[in-house]
Amino acid sequence: xDFAFSADQEELRAAARRLLADRLPDERIHSAADAPDETFVxxxxxxxxxxxxxxxxxxxxxxxTFLDEAVLIEEAGYALLxxxxxxxxxxxxxLAGLADATARTALAWAxxxxxxxxxxxxxxxxxATVDGEAWLVQGSKCDVADLGCAERAVVLAMTPGxxxxxxxxxxxxAARLQPTTxxxxxxxxxxxxxxxADLLADAEASPALMTAMRRRAEAAIALESVGVAQRMLExxxxxxKQREQFGRLIGTYQAVSHHVADMYVRTELARSLAYRxxxxxxxxxxxxxxxxxxxxxxxCAAAKAAATEAAVFAAEGAIQVLGGIGMTWEHVAxxxxxxxxxxxxxxxxPAEHRATVATALLGAxx
Amino acid sequence: xDFRDTPEEAxxxxxxxxxxxxxxPAGWAERTPTAGLEDPEFSRxxxxxxxxxxxxxxxxxxxxxxxxxxxxxxxxxLEESARHDAPGHIGVIGLGMAGxxxxxxxxxxxxxxxxxxxxxGQEVWCQGFSEPGAGSDLAGARTRAExxxxxxxxxGQKVWSSYAHIADHxxxxxxxxxTVERHRGLxxxxxxxxxxxxxxxxxxxxxxxxxxxxxxxxxxxxxxxxMLGAPGExxxxxxxxxxxxxGTLGFALTARFEALLGRxxxxxxxxxxxxxxxxxxxxxxxxxxxxxxxxxxxxxxxxRALTALVRTGQPGPEGSVAKLHWSEANQRLTKxxxxxxxxxxxxxxPDAWWGGFWAxxxxxxxxxxxxxxxxxxxxxxxxxxxxGLPRSR
Numbered sequence: 147x148d149f150a151f152s153a154d155q156e157e158l159r160a161a162a163r164r165l166l167a168d169r170l171p172d173e174r175i176h177s178a179a180d181a182p183d184e185t186f187v188x189x190x191x192x193x194x195x196x197x198x199x200x201x202x203x204x205x206x207x208x209x210x211t212f213l214d215e216a217v218l219i220e221e222a223g224y225a226l227l228x229x230x231x232x233x234x235x236x237x238x239x240x241l242a243g244l245a246d247a248t249a250r251t252a253l254a255w256a257x258x259x260x261x262x263x264x265x266x267x268x269x270x271x272x273x274a275t276v277d278g279e280a281w282l283v284q285g286s287k288c289d290v291a292d293l294g295c296a297e298r299a300v301v302l303a304m305t306p307g308x309x310x311x312x313x314x315x316x317x318x319x320a321a322r323l324q325p326t327t328x329x330x331x332x333x334x335x336x337x338x339x340x341x342x343a344d345l346l347a348d349a350e351a352s353p354a355l356m357t358a359m360r361r362r363a364e365a366a367i368a369l370e371s372v373g374v375a376q377r378m379l380e381x382x383x384x385x386x387k388q389r390e391q392f393g394r395l396i397g398t399y400q401a402v403s404h405h406v407a408d409m410y411v412r413t414e415l416a417r418s419l420a421y422r423x424x425x426x427x428x429x430x431x432x433x434x435x436x437x438x439x440x441x442x443x444x445x446c447a448a449a450k451a452a453a454t455e456a457a458v459f460a461a462e463g464a465i466q467v468l469g470g471i472g473m474t475w476e477h478v479a480x481x482x483x484x485x486x487x488x489x490x491x492x493x494x495x496p497a498e499h500r501a502t503v504a505t506a507l508l509g510a511x512x
Numbered sequence: 513x514d515f516r517d518t519p520e521e522a523x524x525x526x527x528x529x530x531x532x533x534x535x536x537p538a539g540w541a542e543r544t545p546t547a548g549l550e551d552p553e554f555s556r557x558x559x560x561x562x563x564x565x566x567x568x569x570x571x572x573x574x575x576x577x578x579x580x581x582x583x584x585x586x587x588x589x590l591e592e593s594a595r596h597d598a599p600g601h602i603g604v605i606g607l608g609m610a611g612x613x614x615x616x617x618x619x620x621x622x623x624x625x626x627x628x629x630x631x632x633g634q635e636v637w638c639q640g641f642s643e644p645g646a647g648s649d650l651a652g653a654r655t656r657a658e659x660x661x662x663x664x665x666x667x668g669q670k671v672w673s674s675y676a677h678i679a680d681h682x683x684x685x686x687x688x689x690x691t692v693e694r695h696r697g698l699x700x701x702x703x704x705x706x707x708x709x710x711x712x713x714x715x716x717x718x719x720x721x722x723x724x725x726x727x728x729x730x731x732x733x734x735x736x737x738x739m740l741g742a743p744g745e746x747x748x749x750x751x752x753x754x755x756x757x758x759g760t761l762g763f764a765l766t767a768r769f770e771a772l773l774g775r776x777x778x779x780x781x782x783x784x785x786x787x788x789x790x791x792x793x794x795x796x797x798x799x800x801x802x803x804x805x806x807x808x809x810x811x812x813x814x815x816r817a818l819t820a821l822v823r824t825g826q827p828g829p830e831g832s833v834a835k836l837h838w839s840e841a842n843q844r845l846t847k848x849x850x851x852x853x854x855x856x857x858x859x860x861x862p863d864a865w866w867g868g869f870w871a872x873x874x875x876x877x878x879x880x881x882x883x884x885x886x887x888x889x890x891x892x893x894x895x896x897x898x899x900g901l902p903r904s905r
Contacts, residue, residue: 403895420814500801
């Protein structure tokens, strides 16, 4: 039993912390979040991440595993990275063997009048038809995270044999971004009107890939949430160490310090669950026989439920400790809070994930 | 990062499973839980078995009957013990507090005298730290010890002392110098509970059981060489005790929580006399799942702490995190069990569900946020020593 990241992974973490702190000062987070859709993408930063080899780490060429990506995603949460690292990492299982695994990719499975959670993904209403040699996809996808900076999307569409995975280019006219509270991750609707598509996996192979992507999505959002929670904990602690009221530092008041202690506890417990889920995902990919399906699914569900709630708890705590300044548009806390809120409901709510855990423990309801 | 057992760890786990299967009383797994304290004679006999097999002191030096294995093996033992719902060792205070403190501060003579009988369960220890006027604030202890010839003469009162009614020895914090600043006037004695002048009076708890006691010391004459550390070093010695209390506690508490969660699952899956099966209620399912997630969070936080301990030799802050979270989760778990039983959960005596097991557990759980560091003290520790906030006092 060994529950720590390797020395190399800790070095990767330190490098990511340094780089992202330099590239994403508070002003940059604000300007990215408030940028119009057309200028939201920062191709320079993405090119930098690709150049460092941090995109596609778990592909055969990348030489890493999901555990290495886990470190980066946590740091992306800590820095509130406005780039599609998370979605690109989630999509990798479907892109195996493709040359351009470093292109900015979004995952589109949810539909306005179809499935909204991974669990319901098989009930997809988009369709794919063969036209001569080529596949054409038609339908509408919603809740497409990172659509605002994606060059292409992985979509699930119904074929005569069942749901299958395709890759489509994201054409300017096809993507309609929806203004959301979390401006640092642009989501939107992808309309596909007979768009030529590459078949990534047929109906037989797609369910296993969807499972792999669901697990990655749940673990990755948990990891990102740990990063958000840690940043908010530090924000609250720093403020409590400097701010004076009634002639004393507010951190000396236990009404304040115990609140911060609770933020620390929730963050650490979430961290344990998120790291455990990351190991389960990495191991399920490298040595499928070493972990059971239920073990991985429960670890991912538990981590997603607890870590997203911990991030919301920490961000709300930070806003409370900051006082009035925490309520302003000027302070960066609301950007983290909005990401935390978005992550909580994305890819299944905490209650839905707890239902998964309950079924594993109690069996189905009668 | 790898959660799997190494081949050596897997072999140890297999050996433990075989040992539990061979040594637990017949029908142990199928027994109905009961309310109340374990019978001390049963606990002593079980402790002797654990000692004979080497499992009482897995991380202890071989010289005192231990196995001298890394802490990971202690974690495996506690996991397997929880999965078999096995009884614990009677020496809760001895193994977790007195023993490690004697190992750190004791003379060779003291180690040779006390450690083996402590490990075998032949001698039971209790703790004399808290006083009516000094609970969380240990530095306010007023029990006096004055040197008279070759003996310390002890006078005073201790309280909340579990096992004192069956204990052979007490780790006792006393004031030996009332003239100096609070912490510096304290000393640490190892006191024979059979000495004249030691009077143990049981205190009945919220559960109805006399689990803990008051201890009165009236002119108790303790040999001069029964001190751990030098006069005036009592505060430092006591901090060693408390560090160990919180350092090793996480695993033991998590193991108990896992066993209790298993009982909760049995309870909610049972059909009540009114035909209701609580496991079909989505609100109950959500609460059970939240507790299962609490368990996993505690378990893997312990693993992280253990890895840090093995790698650095220093226990991290996770011990305080685990104790704080466990205590509140255990209160939620036992309350949920009582909630799903409905009015039947309030019945006491022979008609009660499992002999009143859940009523007892739920009432007992209120002490979890008080004993071994109140939640308020633990939050202070986390805020000040871990997060680095300024001191509140």
